[in-house]
Amino acid sequence: WYHDNLTRHAAEALLLSNGQDGSYLLRKSNEREDLYSLSVRGKDSVKHFHIEHTGTSFKFGFNEFSSLKELVMHFANQPLIGSETGTLIVLKHPYPRQVEEPSIYESVRVHTAMQTGRTESDLVPNAPSLGTKEGYLIKQGKIVKNWKTRWFTLHRNELKYFKDQTATEPIRALDLTECSAVQFDYSQERVNCFCLVFPLRTYYLCAKTGIEADEWIKILRWKLSQIRKQLEERNATVSS
16 A cells, blocks of 8 residues: 555545545655655545654654554554544555556556456456546537537546636536446547437547547446446345
C-alpha cells in the first residue's frame, strides 16, 4: 500500500474510483523530503494526513510510532478525525501497490486490467484499476445533427460532458446505470465512432484515433459489467 511518488490527484482518483470507506495508501509528500502523506477515503471524499519521518520514528500529530506497521495497527482500531466536520475514519483496507501508476493523470486508463491483447476478456473485473478517463470527443447533436467537440469525464458511474476543458459545469451528466450497450458505430460518415445506447436516446461519439475509441469503449464496457455485477449481487442478497 506504499505508492511512492503517486500524486495527490491520482491518489484521490484511485481511492474514489476503486476504494471503499476506509481504503488507504501511503505516498511521498511533495512538500518536504521527510514527510509522507497518508491518503484515506471516508465516505465520498479523500483526506490527506502528514506523517513525519524523524529518522528513528514516524510522527503523526501528537502520536509517535516506531514503524508504519505500528501506526496502521493503531489507527485500524482507533479512528482518525477526518476534517472540521468531525468525520471519523478508520484504516480498514490497504490499497495494493500492484498498480502501474499513471505518469500523467489525464492519460489514465483501465491500465492494470488491460493486457497486450485487444479482446473483451482482457478486462479483469477484480483487477485494481483506475476506472477514470477524460478527454475530448466529437459528439453529434440531438436535434440538429451537427458535430461539436466536447470535453468528457468518466468517474464512477457518470459520464459527463462539458463545453471545453475549462468549463466547470457540465452540459449533461449521463447515468451509466441506465446505459444498455456501448459499441463501435459504422453508420456515420466519420471514422472512429462509437455509440452509447440509452432508453430515450443513443449518443454518437467520435474519437481522434481508432485506439482512443477502443480505449473509451473498453473502459465503458468494463463499467457496465461492474454495474450489472453489483445489480446481480444485490438481487441475490434480496432474494435470499
